[in-house]
Amino acid sequence: MSAALTTDPTRQRARRLDRWPAIWLRDNCRCTDCRDPRNGQKLFGITDLPARPEIVGVTLADDERDGPVAIVEFAPPHRGSYPLSWLDAVESTPVDDGRTENGKALWAAGDLDGRLPSAGWQDHRDRPAERLRVLDAVRSLGFALLRDVPTRPGTVLDVAATFGFVRTTNYGDLFDVRVQAQPNNLAFTSSRITPHTDNPYRDPVPTIQLLHCLENAAVGGDSGLVDGFHAAALLRAEHPEAFAVLTRTPVPFRFADADTVLLAERPMIDVDPLGRIREVRFNNRSIQPMVLPAEELVAFYDAYRTFAELIDRPELRLDLRLEPGDCLVFDNVRLLHARTAYAESGARHLQGCYADLDALHSSAAVLRAAVTA
Numbered sequence: 001m002s003a004a005l006t007t008d009p010t011r012q013r014a015r016r017l018d019r020w021p022a023i024w025l026r027d028n029c030r031c032t033d034c035r036d037p038r039n040g041q042k043l044f045g046i047t048d049l050p051a052r053p054e055i056v057g058v059t060l061a062d063d064e065r066d067g068p069v070a071i072v073e074f075a076p077p078h079r080g081s082y083p084l085s086w087l088d089a090v091e092s093t094p095v096d097d098g099r100t101e102n103g104k105a106l107w108a109a110g111d112l113d114g115r116l117p118s119a120g121w122q123d124h125r126d127r128p129a130e131r132l133r134v135l136d137a138v139r140s141l142g143f144a145l146l147r148d149v150p151t152r153p154g155t156v157l158d159v160a161a162t163f164g165f166v167r168t169t170n171y172g173d174l175f176d177v178r179v180q181a182q183p184n185n186l187a188f189t190s191s192r193i194t195p196h197t198d199n200p201y202r203d204p205v206p207t208i209q210l211l212h213c214l215e216n217a218a219v220g221g222d223s224g225l226v227d228g229f230h231a232a233a234l235l236r237a238e239h240p241e242a243f244a245v246l247t248r249t250p251v252p253f254r255f256a257d258a259d260t261v262l263l264a265e266r267p268m269i270d271v272d273p274l275g276r277i278r279e280v281r282f283n284n285r286s287i288q289p290m291v292l293p294a295e296e297l298v299a300f301y302d303a304y305r306t307f308a309e310l311i312d313r314p315e316l317r318l319d320l321r322l323e324p325g326d327c328l329v330f331d332n333v334r335l336l337h338a339r340t341a342y343a344e345s346g347a348r349h350l351q352g353c354y355a356d357l358d359a360l361h362s363s364a365a366v367l368r369a370a371v372t373a
């Protein structure tokens, strides 16, 4: 141990090793016997370790690349190695996959104060810092609006490719939202569509949706967005029992036409093991008859109605009208989307596609590293 490393700050950092039990340190050893230095992946399984390793000594060393490193001697014998900078980072930057309500900005329409998270298409496509801002808005607020996207059919796929991968479904790579003669879905009519998430009958459900407006000359056909996490958090605060019912009751969602039969049983409000809201599924069109004891059915319907009334509160709903060239990118397991009815005499044509949040978060992480480098 060099004299420089015996200074108090370094010793204090090393003392924080006490926070971790021996089995945690043994499992997270950074030495090259334990991890492949080329990719950082672990080279052993949990059953390869002693169940109750003991720490028999700790010293400090100096590494050319990593700086001060804690060297831990274990019994049974193993020499563990832990850069203090690595230990500090693990503690100060808790893992967060960005999928729960944790760290997100939940909103009602008034909170946005008319300032939609938006960017021009060319800026988004060509400027990494601008694209990062758009992707961070989707993570935090659940949506972003791109403007001046060329109204050439198929361009919605190019938009998805700027941050991820198109999720092809039975609707194809993309779907056209316009009036069809034989609609297999109410979306393809001119009817009013109440707030909903898409495709709850899939598992995994597509976690991102894009809607690109090519034409909107119809009277009506305005869009609405509701933050489903905000609505669920309000339900938890105002009606905790209803919230509990919706998190623990599997709901069967189904879609079927001549070529497809899709069925998924998932709760309307999905929470993670810590109780944090993680996904919302809300789609009155695809719920199937539920089979439960009568009193549980009554409790479910009460909770479902209470949640629906909350979602319908006018102050929660952001109204906007998509103009040709607008492309909305939104979190389909958080935001509910809606549209007003429209006159079939006016042309209205949107193209949509699905993608996923994991790739969007990945793109944001890579961009952030590049932008801040």
Ligand SMILES: [Zn+2]
Pocket (backbone or CB within 6 Å): 029, 030, 031, 032, 033, 034, 078, 079, 080, 081
């Ligand atoms: Zn090791």
